[in-house]
Amino acid sequence: MALKNETLVNAAVAAFGKQTGLSIYPEIKNPESGSVQLFLEGGHEPFEAYVKATLTKQNLSSVIYEMSQESYGTLKVLVAPYINPNLMEELREAKVFCLDAAGNAFIQKLPLYVFIKGNKPTGEATATKKGRAFQYAGLKVVFALLQNPNLLHRAYREIAEKSGVALGSIGGVLDALVHQGYIRVAGKERIFQDRKGLLQRWVEEYPVLKQKHFIGSFTSDNPHWWKEVDIANFEGVWGGEIAADAYTNYLQAKDAVVFIPEEQKSSLLKSARLKKRKADKEGICIDLIEPFWAEGTASGEGDLAPPLLVYADLIHSRDARNLDTAKRIYEQYLD
Secondary structure (H helix, E strand, O other): OOOOOHHHHHHHHHHHHHHHOOOEEEEEEEOOOOEEEEEEOOOOOOEEEEEOOOOOOOOHHHHHHHHHOOOOOOEEEEEEOOOOHHHHHHHHHOOOOEEEOOOOEEEEEOOEEEEEOOOOOOOOOOOOOOOHHHOHHHHHHHHHHHHOHHHHHOOHHHHHHHHOOOHHHHHHHHHHHHHOOOEEEEOOEEEEOOHHHHHHHHHHHHHHHHHHOEEEEEEOOOOOHHHHOOHHHHOOEEEHHHHHHHHHOOOOOOOEEEEOOHHHHHHHHHHHOOEEOOOOOOOOOEEEEOOOOOOOOOOOOOOEOOHHHHHHHHHHHOOHHHHHHHHHHHHHHHO
16 A cells, blocks of 8 residues: 555554454555445445545544535544544544544444544554744744645745744755645745645644633623724724624634734723633633734725635634634635
């Protein structure tokens, strides 16, 4: 099997067989993309393998969303190096079929029901390192490239300026993107090879950036507080549900994400009468995030954050109404 994730798939298949006594046979579906189907003994429909080299609490929401998207009736199964008990429970609740290289699994396709959790990770179950492209600086570079595709053809110095990272980081990030198949080099040109996959992977890792630039969570007694605020007066832009409502005219905004310089926080809190929100308290949630992109390199419509940021926040909310809206944003602005 000529597959970039061959070792992981084979390890998960072997562990499943050892735990259940059932055999799964992997078969390449598309040699170009490396996609693979898993055939379970007993005449069941094949499963399309959705391989994730790393599964964490941070990227779980994005993975569940991707697994939930229609695939012309094809059954999907998530394959990961290791799925801890908490993540396994969340996957089961979301009805996401999965198996890992430690022998943990959930498949519910009558008459078959398999649910195994708690097996400890083995050597084969070690998660793959993210690599430089999906660590903090790399995520900023990838965001800049997704926002400005022509930037991929520019010199390292310009990419560094537009992404707001050190010049010395650019070569390593681009090399990692080539190694992982997201871009390729043709002569002296760098070309997107899997822009859609890169966008999806960036969305998965977005919480790394959000947490690094997180200012705080606040709330308001007025559900329409934001309608009385001109966010441009605070050098900010609307993200999350507020921006999603403006982009699609489909979602009635409740919670909010605001990208704003930290030095403007006090002014906004005072003007909008926002107060600190307790983590376990019900009510409106207003997250303030410091912009992580270089000025003038990532813009949405008017006072709105770019659609990619809005899409990412909706995906990670795990809210059903937001996920439906996220799909509309993707189709209208990102596809």
